[in-house]
Amino acid sequence: xxxxxxxxxxxxxxxxxxxxxxxxLKGRVxxxxxxxAVLTYMVFTDNQFKTKEYSSEIKQxxxxxxxxxxxxxxxxxxxxxxxxxxxxxxxKMELFIPKSKPNNFVLKGSNIQREVELYLQDSKDxxxxxxxxxDQRQKINQKLETTSKTDPNYRKLMEESKLLSLRQDSVxxxxxxxxxxxxxxxxxxxxxxxxxxxxxxxxxxMITGDSARVLFNxxxxxxxxxxxxxxxxxxxxxxxxxxxxxxxxxxxFYTPDVNGKMVRLSDFREKKYVxxxxxxxxxVPCIKGIPHIKALYTKYHDKGLEIIGITxxxxxxxxxxxxxxxxxxxxxxxxxxxxxxxxxxxxxxPENISEKYPTGAIPQYILIDKAGKIIGKWEGYSDENEKELxxxxxxxxxx
Numbered sequence: 249x250x251x252x253x254x255x256x257x258x259x260x261x262x263x264x265x266x267x268x269x270x271x272x273l274k275g276r277v278x279x280x281x282x283x284x285a286v287l288t289y290m291v292f293t294d295n296q297f298k299t300k301e302y303s304s305e306i307k308q309x310x311x312x313x314x315x316x317x318x319x320x321x322x323x324x325x326x327x328x329x330x331x332x333x334x335x336x337x338x339x340k341m342e343l344f345i346p347k348s349k350p351n352n353f354v355l356k357g358s359n360i361q362r363e364v365e366l367y368l369q370d371s372k373d374x375x376x377x378x379x380x381x382x383d384q385r386q387k388i389n390q391k392l393e394t395t396s397k398t399d400p401n402y403r404k405l406m407e408e409s410k411l412l413s414l415r416q417d418s419v420x421x422x423x424x425x426x427x428x429x430x431x432x433x434x435x436x437x438x439x440x441x442x443x444x445x446x447x448x449x450x451x452x453x454m455i456t457g458d459s460a461r462v463l464f465n466x467x468x469x470x471x472x473x474x475x476x477x478x479x480x481x482x483x484x485x486x487x488x489x490x491x492x493x494x495x496x497x498x499x500x501f502y503t504p505d506v507n508g509k510m511v512r513l514s515d516f517r518e519k520k521y522v523x524x525x526x527x528x529x530x531x532v533p534c535i536k537g538i539p540h541i542k543a544l545y546t547k548y549h550d551k552g553l554e555i556i557g558i559t560x561x562x563x564x565x566x567x568x569x570x571x572x573x574x575x576x577x578x579x580x581x582x583x584x585x586x587x588x589x590x591x592x593x594x595x596x597x598p599e600n601i602s603e604k605y606p607t608g609a610i611p612q613y614i615l616i617d618k619a620g621k622i623i624g625k626w627e628g629y630s631d632e633n634e635k636e637l638x639x640x641x642x643x644x645x646x647x
Contacts, residue, residue, distance in 0.1 A: 276311075277306065
């Protein structure tokens with residue numbers, strides 16, 4: 249159901265050139281007479297993401313926010329236990345939140361919010377069809393759980409479930425096709441980034457990272473460089489693989505290790521094979537793979553293999569603790585970001601390893617030969633991956 253809601257929640261937004269940079273949001277909440285309303289959203293400025301937060305005292309159910317805003321954005325409003333997401337823009341807006349169903353709020357003055365509602369209304373029939381199919385599948389699956397495989401009805405129920413699944417896939421495919429067609433035809437629209445259409449298509453594996461990049465690059469520069477645009481760009485990077493595929497030269501990096509000593513990947517060229525190990529202290533599969541990495545280091549280090557552990561930890565304390573606990577300080581240990589403190593504040597450093605090596609799931613292992621080319625790449629921990637890595641090293645180093 250969540251998948252259906254996310255996909256059918258895509259909206260149609262037409263780009264408007266905003267000449268003003270101030271917004272006013274007057275609100276009235278039906279169920280609260282006092283307290284505070286808090287509005288938050290993200291902006292990108294000075295090469296970093298920053299959270300903007302406004303607080304307004306509620307008097308007799310009314311509140312008001314006035315702030316600076318240069319572009320359409322999605323924001324979150326908190327009032328006690330109420331949490332709603334709304335689309336705001338540089339304009340004068342009025343919001344009403346009903347008592348029984350806060351998510352059925354009415355926001356006037358926001359063109360983006362209006363387009364959200366129009367798109368949802370336009371998609372109601374196909375959305376209802378998806379809900380109907382999901383409900384039917386759920387009922388059938390419940391029956392399957394209590395039906396023996398030897399029961400004559402079991403096979404019939406399985407066939408019904410399969411047909412419904414195919415029907416639902418066709419509905420999703422129709423929506424995706426319609427969505428992509430629209431995105432290609434509206435390069436000036438903020439919609440693909442503000443409502444995270446491209447992100448959702450990627451998240452639910454409806455398009456590839458490369459396809460998402462094509463859609464994103466087709467957008468106008470002012471859209472790509474907006475706060476939501478930069479967020480979308482970063483997400484796409486985690487799904488792209490064009491820079492780290494077997495046969496290509498591994499992107500160079502120059503970053504401090506755990507002790508502050510600088511490590512440059514290209515310094516190993518013509519001298520060493522290098523195995524990059526992307527891991528984190530909280531990653532159970534990563535920790536499970538450590539004994540094998542230790543064995544490889546012991547076996548091949550003297551023959552010309554270097555290992556560089558690249559942590560995804562956001563806390564240096566957790567990182568240091570894991571290095572000590574698992575006794576893995578024998579090889580190079582660096583962070584995926586050059587400055588953990590700045591990264592936690594939202595700074596984006598194009599020289600970060602995380603920018604040059606977008607990784608989704610970890611552990612991830614990348615083997616680089618002496619020429620600097622990637623000769624092997626594995627994602628996740630498995631006996632099969634370990635075996636393939638062993639075979640490549642054996643071919644290059646011998647027993």
